[in-house]
Amino acid sequence: MIYFIGNKELVENEFYEFSTIDKCIDYFKDKESIEVDTETTGFDPHTCKIICIQLGDKENQFVIDVNAVSILLLKELLESKLILFQNAKFDLRFLYSNDIYPTKIYDTFLAECVLTTGLEDRELGLKALAWKYCGVLLDKEIRGQIYREGLSTRVIQYAANDVAYLHLIREKQLVEIEKLELNAVLDLENEVVKVFAKMEFHGILLDPDKWMDVAKTTESNVINLQLELDEIVLNEPKLSKYVPKYKQTDLFGFEKRDLDINWSSNAQKLKIVKDLGINIDSVDERNLSKNKRKHIIMSKLLDYSKQAKLVTSFGKKFLSFINPKTQRIHFSIWQILSTGRISVSEPNLNQIPSKGELGKKIRSCFIPKEGYSIVGGDFSGMELRLIAEFSQDKLWLDAFNAGQDLHSVLCAKTFDISITDVKQETPFKAGVTYRDVQKTINFGLAYGMSKFKLADTIDISVDQADKIIKKFFAVVPQVNSFLNLLGNTGKKNGQIRTARPFRRLRQFGNWQSAMENQGSSDSFKALGEIERASKNSPIQGSNGDIIKLALINVQNRIDANNYPVTIILAVYDEIQTECRDDFAEEWKLILNDIMIESAKVIIKSIPVEVDCKISKSWTK
DNA sequence: TCCACGGGCGCG
């Protein structure tokens, strides 16, 4: 039965009955769980509002007009029961804006994500889930019109439908979850979604003036580089065909640029480079830098791409992400990628420049609110530590246990040099040290890099690369066999998992067809990709699991003690928080402690290190 | 004018 709680002036009809908020609360008082959904005037909880909130189960659904009834009357209920959501993060943000903080959550959307990670053509929407698990066809056509239409009869019916099937979906999902042994990772996701909702809701503060300064610098850099590139073309006989015979003037008689080359066009750049007799097949950084000495234009093109990237991705436009109401940036988080990591978009705060002077400057534009500091913790060498833990390779473990620099230790062994010489330049590439090469090897070979790619990356012959690879794996034989085990497991089963206790599952959606077409070149390619992804996924994914656990533990500590701290960002293996100044020193120690303890759930054989900092801006 | 796609590159 559908009950509507709100304005009595609406015409009563056969589709629903009127009820009261007391009756609704009374109905759920003794239930273990409630299905909850909200309809809102838009996507942003800071500038939009909840229109109605629905509470329901299989038998009864209550659609509550929050303009007529205070949503706060539901606070106690929503904060004490297990709440079933479809895509909890969306509703949580709106509930947070109404000062309601659910504690126990089951998200049918996240469960479906966990069940289908890596599968192609999966469907995660409520309509698909209701069909898949309940055989019910939901009508979602009205969805986009609710704001305009208001709480009409059909809107009330539609809204009620969204809280009528989640129990059944959950029941059926849990059977699958149990079968695939995904309980632990599902619990993790259902917990951490609260933290992600809070992060999105709270947002991050950017200093717009400082950002503008940087943007102006990069913009003028690009303009100058463009002129310099034009100049090179004008003075290069081989490129004379790009120079028009007559100078053009615009409507006002001013001279326009002599050239009409778009330096952002890869196709045009490639054509020009080829006209210079330099034979490359693309104008990416590798190819340009490899042929830097062949023509002066090469290094200019390199500079141009770098600066242009800064202008387009991290220029003025970026300021439009600042929310007019809160003056903060409310990014959005995709909670479960194929390995278990998260991604951040609109804007992608995972890709804010960090390297070099400019990177530092750009990151320093992210600041805490008045009276607060940014306190951040950064796991050091997480993936390398995970490789040590999983492979139990003696050398790898010893290096970490002795507190040595792993790259240097491995480097000395791979190249048969003294550990004091690892920062010497290699004979095969100018300006590159042995340790640099070793880093490429450690991160590359661990995930299936071939001798061809290694040769290409560090500019040596394929034979030389082959020898280095063989030597490397002879030095760390257990790493070799562990990675091979992963690769073979993935190829054999079409799926791979992260470490205990989470054992997150990644399935390879194209595995079945690759197996059926064995022998074909498509299949060979696909299985190669599966093999390499299988080597990487447990490492990258376990790292993701650890960060999520740490976020949960950090948030729980904050809540339990009512600390003046908010988590603002999680980037790969770092957690950034905004902490009241007077508490920063103490918090730094607590954060450090929680992060280490969280990682220990998976890393048991070697120490875990976290680098914690207090700052008035986001620092690396 | 819109959309999908691929190259390229920012981060780990």
Place this chain on the structure above:
DNA sequence: AAAGCGCGCCCGTGGA
């Protein structure tokens, strides 16, 4: 045969 993994965003391109 093809030969590091994981992302999101920008632009130009080409077809509708």
